[in-house]
Amino acid sequence: MLRRPLSFEDKRLVSPPPSRLSLLTLILALLPPHHLHFKSNCIPTQPNTNIAIAIAASIIGKMASDNLRTLVVTGTRADWSKLQPVCRAFIRVLGKIDVFITGMHLEEAYGYTANLVRQLEGVDQFHMHKNQTLGPHQTEVMEETIKGLAKVLRDRKITDVVVHGDRVEACTAAMVARQHGIRLHHIEGGELSGSIDESYRHAVTAFTTYSYVCSASAKDLVVKNLGQHPQTVFNIGSPEMDAHARDYGVSLNDVKRKYGIPFAGEYGIVSFHSVTSELDGMHEQAAYLFATLEEYGKNFIVIMPNNDPGTDAIRDIIGKILEGKRSDRFFQSANIDFEHFSVLQKNASVFIGNSSAGVREMPFHGVGSINVGSRQNNRVPDIPAIINAPANDAAALLRALKSFWGKKFARDKTFGDGTAEEKLVGALKTPGHFDRSVQKSFYLPG
Template sequence: MKKILFITGTRADYGKLKPLIREVERSEEFEAYIYVSGMHLMEMFGNTYREIVKDGYRNVYTDFAQIHTDSMSYNLGDVICHLTGFVERIHPDLMVVHGDRIDALAGAVVGALNNIKVAHIEGGEVSGTIDESIRHAISKFAHLHLVCNEEAGKRLLQLGEEARRIHVIGSPDIDIMLSDSLPSINKAKNRYDIVYEHYGIFMYHPVTTDYPNLGKKIQQVVDALLESGKNYVVIYPNNDKGSEILLNEYKRMEGKRRFCLFPSLRFEYFLTLLKHADFMIGNSSAGIRESSVYGIPAVDIGSRQEGRYNLEESRNLQHVDERREDILEAIRHAQEYRFEAEQFGDGRSTERFMELLRGTDIWDFALQKRFVDLSSSV
């Protein structure tokens, strides 16, 4: 029985990996292992490892030995050290990582340097921060690329990856989004004591490459939210450098009737709340992807998602910089942008993932990769 090890460091990547983990767990041919690290283990961000434990998987390892600092490079090294020891104990046949977080980079490095196949979910995408460099680095270490769309696949070809290693499966979280298993809106509101009939969802993460300007930019954003007169479900940022600056500014919203602040939300409940929201605002990828699946208007603020979408195709989106008046204007016009899109998947990602696992191609190709020039037809 082949062992499939999934690496998760944040609530966001767990939401993407969850349908895949669940299906591997159900199968008779494979054994699922989950390595839980990073932001999941931090109390200030909701101790989200508990949500993974509640899901009842057989093999969950929560690495409480990790040290959490405000240095991304230190944290990366710490995860690599601890993950190496875990991998040496269980000897997985395949490691699965997602996206562009340091936990995924650690997984890709550990897998590649220990001759273990690595599958990267959602490689080949762009953004406006250090995350993009991390994502491309993961792709170069990974042996198998499970991308959202053809555009992402083409970028991997530009990175010199072999076409036979690239498979378009879509974004796995859309499988959950389009399922009939989400909680009702009343259940979601009752769970989190949200009393609003109308509300927006606000998620804003640090742009680490623009750290010196983060304070004045988030001040403009919070000024706009306070002045807008709207109700908001506010979800804490990720734990990148600068999160403490954001959280300090969020104190201005605490205790105000129009704002409900949460370190984290369980993924399925977040989806239900998003599906029924008036709009989403901030710089989270959820405002680019998940909002478009449900046709929820979204206001993308700043440079974090730069280059990740085309406004002519993503018709539910508005883009503004961190200026109070521009943000307020976008909020006023949000309902004019209620359009659905299918750019990132059709709800069959898990099915395609399992077909790959059950086939022979991904197990037969060599670990040693080679760079393919764009002029090559291979």
């Protein structure tokens, strides 16, 4: 005989199955009084077991979500292009986040890009902390970052910290989070490169609770070589590819007018940063590179170097070129909005330098890239769109420019296909994702 389902309007007192009585009692005890509603003509009786469990699960889940407070740490114009989709994913899952803004974002020389970060919607609080001046020593940056970040973690009762990549701010945030017993989420770990960046990146992985990598090889490295458990590693691709895959509805001429770029025809992009393990040679390397660009005789958009030790030597060379009689062929910029820079990248005739943009973003756009020197060692994929050139060989640099200028290639998806945000949302929704202990046990593959 079919039995009529019970509801809150039932006037009969019905006991649940004995096996579920203790569970139901516990759940009902956890329910706030305002969640037990009865109609005025009803006798307060035992509500339907399944309904009670569903209500309790929803409330407990909401309470758990309310107790989570995630802080995203950003220190450069470059990492923010990757962290924007990451922030949106966390906001979609948790409802709100905090953002800690520091580093180059707060430097006028780099366009004070903190204003761009503050445009993100869904942020509960932005925390601004100046941790450096131009050309700082990295230990000073670490010291100032610790001071500002530790206070925010305590005051805001942060439960989860998100960092990107391999900068000093990311490494510092990882250590501070671990000292405070906070879960760490690392974006784009497991890559190989040159300079001190690689040491920073792998050090962050040592503190990481969850690693969101951008390639299959990076996933293998963090699991097999760095002790990250496979269940905590998610290959989502590089989040910046999401932005590059979008159509912003902005034309190349619109971008040129906005920034005053004077070139009517073809142009290349050059981005050359300091290699902190080769400081004594940075002036010479920059001199070789920019002298070669002068000799080549084409137009170039010059992206100013990051604020790292050794940057003064590169800036000195760039300054001398811009003061020279051929300066009309070089346009200098410390900061271009990401969506506008993406348009410039798509339409460039070539990219040259030692930025990760040349290794990851330009091949995604199908534009040839000349990787100069050692800064991206071991990160460069073996693909037709990239050619390597030594930093102190002007003849080799010139040959590379002549062979790659104007060449177009098929889109390369080694570092992602433009769906990182959706993949990250899926990872964050994995049952128990925000319950994992911060106590890390290193995984040793059998």
